[in-house]
Amino acid sequence: MSYAKRSPWLLHYDASSCNGCDIEVLACLTPVYDVERFGIINTGDPKQADILLITGAVNDQNKEVVKQLYEQMPEPKVVVAVGICACSGGIFRDCYNILGGVDTVIPVDVYVPGCAARPESIIDGVVKGLGVLEEKQRKMEAER
Amino acid sequence: MGKRTIVPFGPQHPALPEPVHLDLELEDETVVRAVPSIGYVHRGLEKLTESYDYESMTYVMERVCGICSFGHGWGYTGAVEGLMGVNIPDRAEYLRIVFHELSRVHSHLLWLGLLADGLGFDSLFMHCWRIREKVLDVFEAVTGGRVILSYCKVGGVKKDLTPEMVQRIVSMCDDIEEDMRRTGYVFMKDSSVRNRLCGTGVLSKEDAVELCCVGPVARGSGVDNDVRSASKWYREVGFEPVLYDEGDCWSRCMVRVDEVVQSLNLVRTALRNLPDGDIAVPVKGPAPVGDFAFRVEQPRGEAFYYVQGNGTKNLGRARVRTPTNINIPAMVRTLQGCNLQDVSMLVITIDPCISCTER
Numbered sequence: 001m002s003y004a005k006r007s008p009w010l011l012h013y014d015a016s017s018c019n020g021c022d023i024e025v026l027a028c029l030t031p032v033y034d035v036e037r038f039g040i041i042n043t044g045d046p047k048q049a050d051i052l053l054i055t056g057a058v059n060d061q062n063k064e065v066v067k068q069l070y071e072q073m074p075e076p077k078v079v080v081a082v083g084i085c086a087c088s089g090g091i092f093r094d095c096y097n098i099l100g101g102v103d104t105v106i107p108v109d110v111y112v113p114g115c116a117a118r119p120e121s122i123i124d125g126v127v128k129g130l131g132v133l134e135e136k137q138r139k140m141e142a143e144r
Numbered sequence: 145m146g147k148r149t150i151v152p153f154g155p156q157h158p159a160l161p162e163p164v165h166l167d168l169e170l171e172d173e174t175v176v177r178a179v180p181s182i183g184y185v186h187r188g189l190e191k192l193t194e195s196y197d198y199e200s201m202t203y204v205m206e207r208v209c210g211i212c213s214f215g216h217g218w219g220y221t222g223a224v225e226g227l228m229g230v231n232i233p234d235r236a237e238y239l240r241i242v243f244h245e246l247s248r249v250h251s252h253l254l255w256l257g258l259l260a261d262g263l264g265f266d267s268l269f270m271h272c273w274r275i276r277e278k279v280l281d282v283f284e285a286v287t288g289g290r291v292i293l294s295y296c297k298v299g300g301v302k303k304d305l306t307p308e309m310v311q312r313i314v315s316m317c318d319d320i321e322e323d324m325r326r327t328g329y330v331f332m333k334d335s336s337v338r339n340r341l342c343g344t345g346v347l348s349k350e351d352a353v354e355l356c357c358v359g360p361v362a363r364g365s366g367v368d369n370d371v372r373s374a375s376k377w378y379r380e381v382g383f384e385p386v387l388y389d390e391g392d393c394w395s396r397c398m399v400r401v402d403e404v405v406q407s408l409n410l411v412r413t414a415l416r417n418l419p420d421g422d423i424a425v426p427v428k429g430p431a432p433v434g435d436f437a438f439r440v441e442q443p444r445g446e447a448f449y450y451v452q453g454n455g456t457k458n459l460g461r462a463r464v465r466t467p468t469n470i471n472i473p474a475m476v477r478t479l480q481g482c483n484l485q486d487v488s489m490l491v492i493t494i495d496p497c498i499s500c501t502e503r
Contacts (some may be wrong), residue, residue: 037244
């Protein structure tokens with residue numbers, strides 16, 4: 001992908017993260033990493049979001065919230081699991097209240113490893129997500 | 145009297161980086177009652193002591209919260225060292241102070257940024273986070289991690305500082321102090337900040353004492369309960385608590401602004417007087433039967449660590465009492481009678497760390 005065709009809006013939700021990945025997601029938006037130069041904006045509204053960034057593993061209380069957020073987002077949409085907890089449960093996978101990674105509840109397109117995931121790898125994950133988004137868009141248009 | 149409406153706030157909300165849910169009972173624009181509900185971040189990590197021995201449990205405890213990760217590592221290892229009867233070298237104590245205070249600088253700058261974001265003052269948000277990155281660069285250079293440091297271990301710390309690194313940290317402190325002079329001035333004097341914060345969410349000194357508040361929430365209401373005052377090591381580097389008496393959102397904000405500058409001074413003093421010697425002592429064998437409690441002043445307030453040994457390598461119990469947990473009643477008290485548009489300010493100024501609270 002040579003350049004982004006659209007300006008993707010992000011929706012960030014903290015499932016049961018320790019905050020480490022959350023603050024790195026926010027650090028991506030601030031001057032040193034500054035993803036806004038690619039037109040990426042952090043939004044609070046699922047209805048306007050293209051990419052759902054989820055940090056942390058899923059537990060019994062928040063699995064419904066994660067599902068709802070995913071269902072409220074319009075198609076095409078991409079889910080990026082940020083950090084090892086979101087990928088597989090990480091160090092907390094044996095905890096009694098952890099169901100596992102985000103993919104136990106909703107389909108995940110891009111996995112970003114790391115504890116905490118570094119801003120560079122989060123940006124890389126989002127850029128990979130853009131490729132997936134375009135692919136999904138093309139598929140939707142072909143079906144229409 | 146108007147009709148009562150219930151407005152849900154959270155768990156996913158633009159003002160909150162973390163999920164907490166509040167049911168706000170409104171009469172017109174005024175909040176009559178706020179009912180918090182938590183549990184979105186509960187993992188149950190204290191039970192992991194059964195599968196991790198006391199040394200590897202440090203990695204789990206550091207992940208109680210990613211913002212004050214170093215403090216949790218310190219609190220837990222401090223409690224285990226007390227249980228094992230280990231005295232760590234002076235140099236390790238000083239290095240722990242240096243990294244804990246640097247964590248406080250980054251945590252408070254993060255919070256000041258979130259407050260500015262909540263105010264709608266975006267350029268201020270960006271500046272706070274720009275300054276904060278300087279601390280993270282130092283963390284990365286010394287420990288290899290930006291957020292989760294894994295710097296503490298049972299018996300001391302893992303890596304020593306070279307004289308060049310000491311020099312680099314001192315010049316970084318000077319640099320941040322210069323930045324804070326300008327950024328702190330905006331929080332102190334700017335009319336758009338003051339109009340929003342001054343006189344909002346007043347928590348009286350009596351209420352703060354009655355509700356057992358801790359940290360900047362208590363100190364913003366003039367209650368001096370900083371745990372650092374009781375530490376011999378902190379007295380050596382010249383610690384004095386920061387107190388404001390107004391009890392409103394602005395004074396809670398100013399406590400943090402002043403603490404950033406104070407922490408920079410503590411770091412510089414500690415580095416100037418850094419004792420020579422080892423950075424860790426070896427700790428071996430099973431944890432003895434018994435228990436020990438340890439307190440650390442986290443950026444958000446007093447955190448309390450309790451460990452119980454049962455004669456094996458695995459602890460019988462490891463418990464953390466975190467500051468946000470204690471400050472939630474104060475938040476609920478100040479929310480009663482406030483305006484709906486002030487809710488996000490009131491929630492932000494207790495600096496909620498839900499991940500600490502629920503673990």
